[in-house]
Amino acid sequence: MHVIFGATGKVGQSTAAALRHEGHTVRAVVRNPAQGETLTRIGCEVVTGDLNDEASIHRALDGAQAVQMLCPLPHRDPDPAGAMHRMIETAARALRAHPHLRVVALSDYGAELDAGTGITLLFHHLEAALTEAAPRLTLLRSAEHMQNWARVVPVALATGRLPSLHHPLDRPFPTVSARDVGSVAAQLLSDGLNEEGVRVVSVEGPRRYDANDVARALGEAGGRDIVAHALPRDQWTATLLRAGLDANHAKLIVDLYDAQNSGRIDAEAGTERRFGTTELRDVIAALVSTINA
Template sequence: MYVIFGASGNVGRAAATALRHAGHDVRAVVRDPAQRETFTRIGCETVHGDLDDESSLHRALDGAHAVQMLCPLPHRDPDPASAMHRMIGTAARALRAHPHLHVVALSDYGAERDEGTGITMLFHELEAVFKESVPRLTLLRSAEHMHNWARVLPVALATGRLPSLHHPVDRRFPTVAAQDVGVLAAQLLSEARDDDGVRIVSIEGPSRYDANDVARAFSEATGRDIAALALPRSEWTATLLRSGLGTNHAKLITDLYDAQNAGRIDVDPRTERRFGTTSLNDALAASTRTVDA
């Protein structure tokens, strides 16, 4: 039995689908009962699980031999870092009680760094805690997800300008489609792990892109003229707060992009490297259809 935490997210859904297509038994862990139909339709068992409820994690892990673990940043929490610290601890305690499991834990580019990377620092903590708690661990570090740009598409459509925290707008950065991350996660889960130890795999897309490429992809998908705009650093925090984020969450993001723009977040060359097949244009065209819907 393969257990997928965070099944309702883009990566989790792709992983569950890929495993089912390969004929494997899959248990999708969801928080919202309304999400169950998506997974029962493709033949998954579905269970309720909450990373703040350790007993629910043990129930989800019962009978499993491999698990994909995601500890997401809780966007609605006023102190998302503290909330994620708690979830990491809860997940680690549950996994420690199931030492036979092969765990594929989702992480980020830059997680090897121990300071000054904002949100990515939380994945550094996740990796450190899981390394001590999980005997048979695969860390899957992904580049920034392409679909994240859909968050600013409404602004781009309204103004013709795509605000970017990537500076300058012609600096290329690694990015990847969530679908490709999920497919690789499924592959890593299904590869037999009889040995204890830590394996680290990094994934990004087939090419690197810049913010200008993102604007052009949205222009092509929407038929509208859109140009990239480097949002001034002095406006980042106020813009993020206006978008509905809390102060602590905004600080995690500004620290992240300061590190990105300084070249401190990139692939760790010591890891195994994999490359997705989905282009930026294809990923953003799909995101555009979702926004339209």
């Protein structure tokens, strides 16, 4: 039995689908039963659970051999860092009671760094907590997800300008499709490795892109000229606040991109490397098609 937390997200759905395609039994954990229809259709057992509810985690893990653990940033919480810390600690306590499990924890490029990385610093804490809690642990660190550009696709299509926090615009950065992350996670869950220890795997796409590449892909998919625009650093916080984020969440993003643009965030040297197959243009085309629909 493979248990997938965060099963309704893009990575979780991809992991579940890949495992089911290989014939594995999958238990998908969802917070809202209404979200489980797609997972039920592909043959998953769907159960309700919440990473803030330790009892529900234990129920989800009952009878499992392997688990994919995702602790997402709680976007709607006024203190997202504090809320994620509590979620991580709850998950770690639960995992200590199931030491036989093979655990694949979804993390981020740069999670080995212990200061100044914004959102990624929360994954540093996750890695530390789960390393202590899970004897058989794989940390799957992914590059920035290509699907994150969905937040600014509508404004780019409307104005012909793609706002970017990646500076400079012609500097390539690692990125990966969420679907490829899920596929790699499924491989790691099903490969049968059972020895104790921590395995670190870094995953990114088939090649690196810059913000100008994103703009070109958007232009091709949207049928209009689009140019990348480096959003001035002194406008980042105000722009994020206008987009509906609170100050705490905005600071996490600002600190993250400061670290990214200074070259601090990348695949850690010496880690095992995996590469997806999905090209940026295919993800962008899918985003544009969804918006147009």
